[in-house]
Amino acid sequence: MSASPSQILPVYSPPQEVFVRGEGAWLFTDKNERYLDFIAGIAVNALGHAHPALVDALTGQAQKLWHLSNMFRVEGQERLAAKYVETSFADVVFFTNSGTEAIEGALKMARKYHTANGQPERIDIIGFSGSFHGRSYAAINASGNPNYVEGFGPRLPGYVQVPFGDHDAFNAALTEKTAAIILEPVQGEGGVRAVPEQCLRGIREACDKVGALLIFDEVQCGAARTGKLWAHEWAGVTPDIMAVAKGVGGGFPMGAFLASAEAAKGMTRGVHGSTFGGNPLAMAVGNAVFDIINAPEFLSRVRDMSNHLGQSLEGLRDRHPDLVVDVRGKGMLRGVKLTIDPKTVQASARARKLLVGVAGDNVLRIAPPLIIDETHVSHAVDVLDAALNDIDAGAAA
Numbered sequence: 001m002s003a004s005p006s007q008i009l010p011v012y013s014p015p016q017e018v019f020v021r022g023e024g025a026w027l028f029t030d031k032n033e034r035y036l037d038f039i040a041g042i043a044v045n046a047l048g049h050a051h052p053a054l055v056d057a058l059t060g061q062a063q064k065l066w067h068l069s070n071m072f073r074v075e076g077q078e079r080l081a082a083k084y085v086e087t088s089f090a091d092v093v094f095f096t097n098s099g100t101e102a103i104e105g106a107l108k109m110a111r112k113y114h115t116a117n118g119q120p121e122r123i124d125i126i127g128f129s130g131s132f133h134g135r136s137y138a139a140i141n142a143s144g145n146p147n148y149v150e151g152f153g154p155r156l157p158g159y160v161q162v163p164f165g166d167h168d169a170f171n172a173a174l175t176e177k178t179a180a181i182i183l184e185p186v187q188g189e190g191g192v193r194a195v196p197e198q199c200l201r202g203i204r205e206a207c208d209k210v211g212a213l214l215i216f217d218e219v220q221c222g223a224a225r226t227g228k229l230w231a232h233e234w235a236g237v238t239p240d241i242m243a244v245a246k247g248v249g250g251g252f253p254m255g256a257f258l259a260s261a262e263a264a265k266g267m268t269r270g271v272h273g274s275t276f277g278g279n280p281l282a283m284a285v286g287n288a289v290f291d292i293i294n295a296p297e298f299l300s301r302v303r304d305m306s307n308h309l310g311q312s313l314e315g316l317r318d319r320h321p322d323l324v325v326d327v328r329g330k331g332m333l334r335g336v337k338l339t340i341d342p343k344t345v346q347a348s349a350r351a352r353k354l355l356v357g358v359a360g361d362n363v364l365r366i367a368p369p370l371i372i373d374e375t376h377v378s379h380a381v382d383v384l385d386a387a388l389n390d391i392d393a394g395a396a397a
């Protein structure tokens with residue numbers, strides 16, 4: 001029997017390389033060729049590949065107990081929830097297997113909150129253009145991206161979209177019918193755009209004024225990626241509900257939604273659930289990831305290396321002003337906005353054994369493992385420089 005990519009539902013279009021092994025910030029192919037990984041499974045492999053502490057946590061747990069379901073107490077959930085609660089605005093945590101499920105739960109919680117308050121008609125969810133919240137029906141409706149909603153039947157009721165950065169449209173959309181606002185403090189998929197800190201504060205105030213809940217989607221920008229444990233800490237505001245995933249599992253599929261006790265008051269016994277969510281394997285890894293990324297020295301190192309990365313990417317703009325028009329994002333979630341299709345630069349970088357991503361709005365997306373050092377940054381920026389030089393030379397020829 002021969003393996004064929006044509007038997008995979010063709011919703012993805014991966015390149016030819018086959019990676020079989022990883023170590024830190026490096027990936028190795030079946031031909032033992034080494035690639036520098038500056039996308040990290042889309043901001044998932046926060047501690048790089050095969051981090052010894054995560055391998056130990058996973059294999060240690062694998063020898064004891066894999067799965068119980070939530071019919072029984074899962075000790076790892078209780079330990080990890082205590083850590084999340086102690087270090088955030090939240091009072092309660094629900095564990096999921098993915099970011100989409102965390103979003104789904106967060107949106108359900110917001111509507112249930114208003115029902116518990118005797119306002120079941122209060123269902124509107126305001127989302128922003130360019131946002132990405134996952135691929136379930138609720139998540140695609142919350143984002144409203146036409147590429148994701150078209151062809152899947154009528155839009156769900158109660159989802160309102162506002163253009164990113166349009167304050168007037170936002171104020172007009174926010175009414176007594178608004179259940180919640182959902183946004184990414186740093187938009188990932190939509191083009192790696194950080195929401196200005198004063199806007200996050202303004203949105204918080206606006207929510208409080210009408211009694212709407214504020215949901216932060218930190219699936220991509222959370223888990224220390226911006227140099228703070230959660231990205232919203234930079235703005236000094238807290239949400240009522242937060243969805244997390246990607247980096248919190250370091251490569252093991254897991255996510256969570258966190259909430260204040262007030263926001264969670266409608267979520268009583270039987271109202272929500274998951275078979276796999278918070279299973280012992282995921283919790284073993286989630287606890288190990290958290291213990292590393294929450295250390296103050298780890299976070300300050302991420303901030304230092306992020307500054308270095310940001311400055312190095314600014315250098316690209318100085319050297320290629322005709323190709324690079326903006327360097328944006330925050331921490332180790334960076335976007336390089338180009339005047340050309342970022343896929344050309346991505347492919348050229350890959351030919352030079354550097355892996356980067358793309359995002360909307362002509363942006364090259366850079367999301368390395370948080371454990372990188374200066375040598376990784378120099379290597380990556382040298383490769384991008386060379387890729388952009390080639391394009392410059394091609395244009396001149």
Ligand SMILES: *Cc1c(COP(=O)(O)O)cnc(C)c1O
Pocket residue numbers: 097098099100101103132133134135184188189217218219220221245246
């Ligand atoms: C990836 C992502 C999701 C969806 O997470 P999945 O694990 O793919 O379901 C939701 N929100 C944001 C901001 C994301 O980047």
